[in-house]
Amino acid sequence: xxxxxxxxxxxxxxxxxxxxxxxxxxxxxxxxxxxxxxxxxxxxxxxxxxxxxxxxxxxxxxxxxxxxxxxxxxxxxxxxxxxxxxxxxxxxxxxxxxxxxxxxxxxxxxxxxxxxxxxxxxxxxxxxxxxxxxxxxxxxxxxxxxxxxxxxxxxxxxxxxxxxxxxxxxxxxxxxxxxxxxxxxxxxxxxxxxxxxxxxxxxxxxxxxxxxxxxxxxxxxxxxxxxxxxxxxxxxxxxxxxxxxxxxxxxxxxxxxxxxxxxxxxxxxxxxxxxxxxxxxxxxxxxxxxxxxxxxxxxxxxxxxxxxxxxxxxxxxxxxxxxxxxxxxxxxxxxxxxxxxxxxxxxxxxxxxxxxxxxxxxxxxxxx
Amino acid sequence: xxxxxxxxxxxxxxxxxxxxxxxxxxxxxxxxxxxxxxxxxxxxxxxxxxxxxxxxxxxxxxxxxxxxxxxxxxxxxxxxxxxxxxxxxxxxxxxxxxxxxxxxxxxxxxxxxxxxxxxxxxxxxxxxxxxxxxxxxxxxxxxxxxxxxxxxxxxxxxxxxxxxxxxxxxxxxxxxxxxxxxxxxxxxxxxxxxxxxxxxxxxxxxxxxxxxxxxxxxxxxxxxxxxxxxxxxxxxxxxxxxxxxxxxxxxxxxxxxxxxxxxxxxxxxxxxxxxxx
Numbered sequence: 091x092x093x094x095x096x097x098x099x100x101x102x103x104x105x106x107x108x109x110x111x112x113x114x115x116x117x118x119x120x121x122x123x124x125x126x127x128x129x130x131x132x133x134x135x136x137x138x139x140x141x142x143x144x145x146x147x148x149x150x151x152x153x154x155x156x157x158x159x160x161x162x163x164x165x166x167x168x169x170x171x172x173x174x175x176x177x178x179x180x181x182x183x184x185x186x187x188x189x190x191x192x193x194x195x196x197x198x199x200x201x202x203x204x205x206x207x208x209x210x211x212x213x214x215x216x217x218x219x220x221x222x223x224x225x226x227x228x229x230x231x232x233x234x235x236x237x238x239x240x241x242x243x244x245x246x247x248x249x250x251x252x253x254x255x256x257x258x259x260x261x262x263x264x265x266x267x268x269x270x271x272x273x274x275x276x277x278x279x280x281x282x283x284x285x286x287x288x289x290x291x292x293x294x295x296x297x298x299x300x301x302x303x304x305x306x307x308x309x310x311x312x313x314x315x316x317x318x319x320x321x322x323x324x325x326x327x328x329x330x331x332x333x334x335x336x337x338x339x340x341x342x343x344x345x346x347x348x349x350x351x352x353x354x355x356x357x358x359x360x361x362x363x364x365x366x367x368x369x370x371x372x373x374x375x376x377x378x379x380x381x382x383x384x385x386x387x388x389x390x391x392x393x394x395x396x397x398x399x400x401x402x403x404x405x406x407x408x409x410x411x412x413x414x415x416x417x418x419x420x421x422x423x424x425x426x427x428x429x430x431x432x433x434x435x436x437x438x439x440x441x442x443x444x445x446x447x448x449x450x451x452x453x454x455x456x457x458x
Numbered sequence: 459x460x461x462x463x464x465x466x467x468x469x470x471x472x473x474x475x476x477x478x479x480x481x482x483x484x485x486x487x488x489x490x491x492x493x494x495x496x497x498x499x500x501x502x503x504x505x506x507x508x509x510x511x512x513x514x515x516x517x518x519x520x521x522x523x524x525x526x527x528x529x530x531x532x533x534x535x536x537x538x539x540x541x542x543x544x545x546x547x548x549x550x551x552x553x554x555x556x557x558x559x560x561x562x563x564x565x566x567x568x569x570x571x572x573x574x575x576x577x578x579x580x581x582x583x584x585x586x587x588x589x590x591x592x593x594x595x596x597x598x599x600x601x602x603x604x605x606x607x608x609x610x611x612x613x614x615x616x617x618x619x620x621x622x623x624x625x626x627x628x629x630x631x632x633x634x635x636x637x638x639x640x641x642x643x644x645x646x647x648x649x650x651x652x653x654x655x656x657x658x659x660x661x662x663x664x665x666x667x668x669x670x671x672x673x674x675x676x677x678x679x680x681x682x683x684x685x686x687x688x689x690x691x692x693x694x695x696x697x698x699x700x701x702x703x704x705x706x707x708x709x710x711x712x713x714x715x716x717x718x719x720x721x722x723x724x725x726x727x728x729x730x731x732x733x734x735x
Binding site: 180181183185189190191192193195222223226227228230231334337363364365366367368369371372375378380382385387392393394395396397400401403405406407409410414418420421422 | 461462463464465466467488507509510511512513535536539548549550551552694695696698699701702703704705706708710711712713716728729732733734735
């Protein structure tokens with residue numbers, strides 16, 4: 091299955107080959123105390139030896155002597171902002187002196203992007219974003235333009251955080267599809283597996299050694315160990331019926347007493363797609379840009395219709411989020427909207443744990 | 459491919475003030491080819507854009523076979539509609555659409571039709587009444603029920619008076635507060651259900667308005683033996699994109715902008731009336 095072994099010192103050749111093929115490489119960088127995706131030109135910029143400590147409402151990085159580049163679990167950013175821009179203009183309206191108005195679409199600049207270090211959970215989330223933005227009745231041209239020229243280098247996860255639960259959603263820790271290359275990191279280098287024609291073509295530029303059985307077994311053992319280390323789980327992969335049967339469960343009120351309705355969970359969620367639209371009018375009134383911007387179902391504006399706020403309280407907002415994410419996503423996208431990345435747990439300022447809430451509300455009646 | 463999120467310029471050909479807070483814009487697309495190709499079903503909506511302010515979803519009230527103009531009846535309720543109210547004949551605005559699923563008018567043919575509305579104007583079902591009236595022979599009995607808070611809120615009073623004199627047509631109006639010379643019922647429209655004469659086995663019901671009112675109506679109608687699949691409701695939820703992307707109008711497994719705004723009661727029964735959805 092593996093294409094070959096890339097010694098650690100040869101990692102720069104992968105970045106060089108991608109850059110020479112016209113890609114801007116984006117990969118994990120340590121910034122402001124967290125690992126985020128940013129432009130990555132040299133392998134020295136990778137977060138070598140960095141280790142994360144995550145818990146409900148907590149995320150800290152620490153340095154170790156570990157030679158590895160990818161010995162951490164996901165930071166706050168998923169792939170989402172790379173393809174579904176946090177804010178972007180859709181079109182502009184221009185009004186001439188005689189009152190005539192004209193509309194012009196604004197398309198994003200297109201670049202070839204290679205993303206290094208993508209986790210299995212985020213590949214699953216990307217697949218869901220693709221379904222939403224590309225495979226509905228109206229495809230989104232701006233998402234499509236960003237998504238079209240992407241090269242994805244997955245890295246199998248060997249260091250899940252305390253908040254991770256991808257095993258229970260079926261989305262990790264091993265990357266099984268949706269990548270061009272997948273790497274398994276060992277102390278002395280990487281097992282490289284191609285997942286597409288583009289990935290196979292790129293490996294020609296790499297000096298790969300044959301994969302020994304010892305290395306293959308070591309890599310497999312690390313991924314299996316990562317799966318076993320996960321302690322959190324959702325009660326089932328389809329909670330649709332159990333959640334909608336429990337809309338009046340007292341736990342909704344209980345979680346609402348803790349929830350700040352801040353929307354952090356929806357911002358870090360790799361599958362949340364809600365966005366609002368607004369206008370940015372020039373002061374002279376001659377033109378206006380129509381923007382879209384990430385929105386959250388935890389805001390009062392999300393459900394506002396002329397004088398009525400459908401979800402005026404935190405109880406109904408948290409219930410909306412959970413019943414959609416784990417419930418009606420099955421109707422709309424054929425699976426749950428949760429990929430087990432655990433970000434909403436780590437980045438919740440009060441440490442609300444989606445697995446704990448889902449279990450409290452629907453754990454007893456849920457079956458796979 | 460045309461960008462489904464990009465508005466087209468349209469011009470106001472005529473503006474009608476229906477009441478102090480309700481007005482109708484009669485529109486034509488600036489591009490004649492686009493205007494000629496524009497088709498819609500009653501119950502569908504357009505996104506109307508006011509330059510520099512924003513967009514609002516508004517249902518189309520004119521007849522789908524009127525190739526001259528298309529009409530939007532609008533109540534001043536928020537930022538954008540307040541601005542739209544200040545536009546005059548000849549002014550331009552942006553329009554994109556039509557979006558969504560309209561009323562089941564084809565399958566309602568040869569059956570009794572009942573429309574129930576509450577609140578001000580309720581333009582979406584007035585398009586149904588006009589549609590049926592213009593094709594009267596294709597439909598059975600027509601029952602029109604409308605409730606308003608105050609009798610002064612009822613627009614198109616002369617139309618209701620005219621419709622009430624049409625053959626095979628029953629008009630039942632109610633105002634919670636009735637002023638002098640209000641010829642109809644004073645109270646809730648739902649108090650008039652016992653007067654409704656309709657063939658429950660062969661009737662299509664279409665309604666819009668406050669969800670509490672619709673729930674009372676549904677309870678009565680299903681009690682009379684009208685099937686849940688024969689009761690259709692136009693639902694209103696927050697909408698920003700109208701193309702199933704922005705997420706605001708998600709309602710259980712549906713997006714109201716695409717799967718609705720018209721649903722059969724059967725389709726949305728599980729969540730209908732649940733506060734917070």
